[in-house]
Amino acid sequence: MTEKIKLSRYSFEFLKHLNTFILRANLFSAKQRPVIALSGGVDSVALAYSILLSVRNGICVTNKLPRFIHIDHGTRPEIKKEMISLKKWAAELGVEFSSVDLDLSLSDGNFEMKARSQRYKSFNSFLKEDEILLTGHHLDDSFEWTMMQSLKSSSLSGSLGIPVKGPRVVRPFLCLSKAQITRFAKDNGLMWFEDESNNDLDFERNYIRKLIKDNIAVKYPKYLKHYARRQNTLADKLGLSVFKNESTKLDIKKRDWGHIVKVEGSLNEHCLELSKLITKSSSKGRGRISDQYIKLVASYNKSNGEYRGPLSFSGGVKVYYSRPYVIIVSKGKSPHLYSVSSQIPDCVPFIKKANKKTSLKSAISIAEKKTQALLDEGVHFQLAWRNAHGQILYWF
Structure with missing residues (x-):
């Protein structure tokens, strides 16, 4: 499976929302390879498939295929069969698969904490320098964690929920609910396994989960929506938000x-402001622009400074870029080149040498008349002249 995958409308919106969150929260970079903690449950299976689809369809910040790591805690005999099925599935997807065996017992005191500690220790030992671990924790998990911490601790930061980022680990599904993830898995015909120990109410997490499902969710169906908004506001006030202030770092020239x-830096940190700028230049609604913007960011972050464009956006907008510049051309407009000699602050340089026998006046005239054509062809100019005026640069 190496080609792009056709998606249903729901799956398309799901991936768009997921990758927008990854970009805004700057969860990982184009240089990092995602490693999925694959337990075999619906959350981890959906995460593995959604990241793979995002990479294959060119909307992920990295073009590096993920790899899967499975942990066997040694507490269930059926997990061996599950591991074989997961390994076969990974092979069908063309993804690298690894499995790690642990020796734990459900009768151990504080099993949940010990299992978590051993899992992350194993994950870290298998991560390579350019890799980052992704786990399938979602909004429902975070709400459960907040409830448990609220009952056991008075710390504000402790009640924020599960962190989106940790040392070499990120949790991209914290922007999604269990119901949304399950719908995505069913929409794509995914298979997963149910762990019977999740029904054991002796475990604290299972007890809280049943309480929420049978009581809170029934009485307050929008509880997760309000929880997410409240936690984001609290994180921002405590200076712990993963979303950076985007408006102060863009140098915009109208x-x-x-x-x-x-x-x-990367476009990840400027998603809102830059997408609004493109939308403002367009005659279309922001929904379609948002879809196209994700691909722009993924492409920009993977580039090494080479020139690219035009990228066509809805409403007749054209976008060109050559790090660290992004050029947005409104519908029906043509950019103009200007030229001066010597030092030019904050110019957009062009990198093709001209014939030094050509007169300066002729070179300027040709460039100014063919600005749009030069942009479309990706032609860059840097005209060096052996006279007192020094180097001539063209810029917008």
């Missing part, structure tokens, strides 16, 4: 034909 944007 032109009569569009905008020139100088970007510091």
